[in-house]
Amino acid sequence: MTAIKHALQRDIFTPNDERLLGIVNVCKAGKKKKNCFLCATVTTERPVQVKVVKVKKSDKGDFYKRQQTWELRDLTVVDAKDASKENPEFDLHFEKVYRWLASSTAEKNSFISCIWKLNQRYLRKKLEFVNVNSQLLEELPKAEESVPSGESQSVAGGDEDALDDYQELSTREEQDIESMMETCEYAISNAEAFAEKLFKELQVLDGANIQSIMASEKQVNILMQLLDEALTEVDTIEGKLSSYEEMLQSVKDQMDQISQSNRLIQISNTNNNKLLDEIQFLVNYMDLSKGHIRALQEGDLTSPKGIEACINASEALLQCMSVALRPGHEKLMAVRQQQLLFAELRDTFARRLTNHLNNVFVHQGHDQSSTLPQHAAELTLPKHSPLHRDLLRYAKLMEWLKNTHREKYEGLSRTYVDYMSRLYEREIKDFFEVAKIKMAGTSKEAKGKFATLPRKESALKQETESLHGSSGKLTGSTSSLNKLTVQGSNSRRSQSSSLLDMGNMSASDLDVADRTKFDKIFEQVLSELEPLCLAEQDFISKFFKLQQHQTVMPPLAQPETEELDGSMPSRTPPQADQRYALSSEKDTVRLMMNKIFQSIEPELNSLIALGDKIDSFHSLYMLVKMSHHVWTAENVDPASFLSTTLGNVLVTVKRNFDKCISGQIRQMEEVKISKKSKVGILPFVTGFEEFAELAETIFRNAERRGDLDKAYVKLIRAVFTNVEKVANESQKTPRDVVMMENFHHIFSTLSRLKISCLDAERREAKHKYTDHLQSYVINSLGQPLEKLNHFFEGVEARVAQGVREEEVSYQLAFNKQELRKVIKEYPGKEVKKGLDNLYRKVDKHLCEEESLLQVVWHSTQDEFIRQYKHFEGLIGRCYPGSGITMEFTIQDMLEYFSSIAQSH
Secondary structure: HHHHHHHHHHHHHHHHHHHEEEEEEEEEEEOOOOOOOOEEEEOOOOOOOOOEEEEEEOOOOOOOEEEEEEEHOOOOOOEEOOOOOOEEEEEEEEEEEEEEOOHHHHHHEEEEHHHHHHHHHHOOOEEEEEEOHHHOOOOHHHHHHHOOEEEEOOOHHHHHHHHHOOOOOOOOOHHHHHHHHHHOOOOOOHHHHHHHHHHHHHEEEEEHHHHHHHHHHHHHHHHHHHHHHHHHHHHHHHHHHHHHHHEEEEEHHHHHHHHHHHHHHHHHHHHHHHHHHHHHHHHHHHOOOOHHHHHHHHOEEEEEEEEHHHHHHHHHHHHOOOOOOOHHHHHHHEEEEHHHHHHHHHHHHHHHHHHHHHHHHHHHHHHHHOOHHHOOOOOOOOHHHHHHHHHHHHHHHHHHHHHHOHHHHHHHHHHHHHHHHHHHHHHHHHHHHHHHHHHHHHHHHHHHHHHOOOOHHHHHHHHHHHHHHHHHOOOOOHHHHHHHHHOOOHHHHHHHHHHHHHOOOHHHHHHHHHHHHHEEEHHHHHHHHHHHHHHHHHHHHOOOOOOOOOOOEEOOOOOOOOOOOOOOOOOOOOOOOOOOOOHHHHHHHHHHHHHHOOOHHHHHHHHHHHHHOOOOOOHHHHHHHHHHHHHHHHHHHOOOHHHHHHHHHHHHHHHHHHHHHHHHHHHHHHOOOOOOOOOOOOOOHHHHHHHHHHHHHOOOOOOOOHHHEEEEEEEHHHHHHHHHHHHHHOOOHHHHHHHHHHHHHHHHHHHHHHHHHHHHHHHHHHHHHHHHHHHHHHHHHHOOOOHHHHHHHHHHHHHHHHHHHHHHOOOHHHHHHHHHHHHHHHOOOHHHHHHHHHHHHHHHHHHOOOOOOHHHHHHHHHHHHHHHHHHHHHHHHHOOOOOOOOOOHHHHHHHHHHHHHHOO
């Protein structure tokens, strides 16, 4: 290994100014054993660079070459694999992990030790040695550590020992040597003579130093004498300082006594101040003036000044009772006596206040009841603002009572609720009686006007009178009428006046006036109830102070509510004495309002039922009005009593509205037509028109437009279905005429009213009207030219069977002679006569209300001309060159149609 080391130093590293310090013979682990050497080197120039070089023997010759080089500063980990056992494997972690297998464990350990020493000498970086025996990593001697890192040294073998004895010359030594050599002009031929000369000069310098030391002995003796004198002076000063200290000690003792006395005086003053603060605290916060005590015991609760004095006294009492006493205060006799006085004053005043307010409730209620007959004559509710204004003066006292005597506060709440519920029940009952009388008066006026109807309507009049007299149920305004209005076309003109009065009663001036009056009455009822409920709710919130804290109140009977989908919520039985913890004061206010106004919802439902009995179309008015008031109430407070109650009543109104729509549909399905008279416009078609006109007037800018749109769709689909049903059952009037006239009327109605949700039905009605008009025209045209139609139908049948058009004339039944014979049967005069008969028949089929005769006649003309051109085309193709033509021309036909229309 030594020979290899010298060879590598000579051939590879010396030319590159590098010194080889450590070497190990290795091969890569796990592969074919291709031996190489890992060398640890340092450069000879400053700054020193430490490297690890991989050297491999050349394949072509017997020499070595450098294969790969790593900087030692790039090395991060040295892994010896096993520190306790001999293992030649080790890893070096540079930019990646290199795994090596050394030729022996000794060489591996020597190389790892060399790496560690080089790192300690030159780099001192944090290099991690893993699984390495600690004996290999010994600390370098201090002498070595002091060697400058820039010096090239050998750390292996004999080079390491030589490097340990070497010390670098300092800069001063280098300069002295250079100056001395300059004196000799660098011509030192005899080194021994030069060294002897230096030695002699050194002896001369030593002698001079000794003489200088001996000359300074006298000066040392003088210095010692001065030091002795200084010590004597120090002893004198120390004696004086001791005497001074004894004098100051007596002064210190006196000052300590004065300080102790001052501290005791300060403690006494502090205690006196604290005692004064406690007394002032109790006097300031636990003392109630005589004026306040007098107000609480016998203050006037009727006059404004007396109420104000009681309010101030109660607030002062509450403040005294709410004082947070400091520890130990409750043990003082004076404090306990004062607390007993406060409790007695509180109970006395609470009792006086409760009795007075109970009396105020009773007296004010009697005064309010005296005004009931005055309001009963008008459709108005008594105003309770004077009662509220008088009671609100006690609002602060109620708040005091709520904070001090909860039981009395709750008792007053129950008393107010019970009494006011009876008062409001009487007022609301009388109010709704007036409203019902006004509604009944409106219906009786209508009953008086019914006397002008023809005798044939007496049954309807008697039915209406009996309904008003016995409060029986009156169906929709078209319920009885639709069954009576379907009459034959022969008697329609003679009965048109009575039928229009009956069939159109829902849209007549009579019904419009009645419904307008009903609408005003119903709006007046809601307009009176709304401010009444809002004012009472606002008063309850202010008077009972139900706006800030949660409270406990007795449960009140909850009205039965019903969702719009018809489901019933769970019911709570009315038990006035039960007590429940409420989640919020809004719930408390709402439950108090439910108890006070428990009669509003039943009365409203009764009024709605009466209006629905009088006229089912009243449900449209009620739905719009009720929806508007519910929307207004929900905008103010969605959880308020008014919003909840009106919402419940809105369910009933919506149910009546749905019932009205269902009744209209049921009446359509029950319509029967006469077998001997023409149908004309069906009564439920005109009924839908009247309903739509009325609904569009009522629901203009209404909140619940969606309910009307849904009803429209149901009604129009029922109209379509039943029109087809009646058309199929008609015997006197052709089916196409029934469909054409009624769908034309529906289309005209929808186009005029411009109902957006029925655009699809409007287009469908137009399509059905057009289709049946065309079908009716085509089926009617076969009669004036019947034989000619049959002849050309036969020609088309032969062509369809495969006969060529120019060969049709050779068929026996369709030759030219047969064609001329058929054409001669239809001269112009006969054609005009046939068209005149056709016009009369069409006129007999159609009704006068729709005025479709000219439309049908014009379509008939267009179809006749189309058939004429079609016949001429068949003659030209099937009988070419025959010269056969019709007995009349298109111009003749136009004159026929025009003259017939003008003559009629």
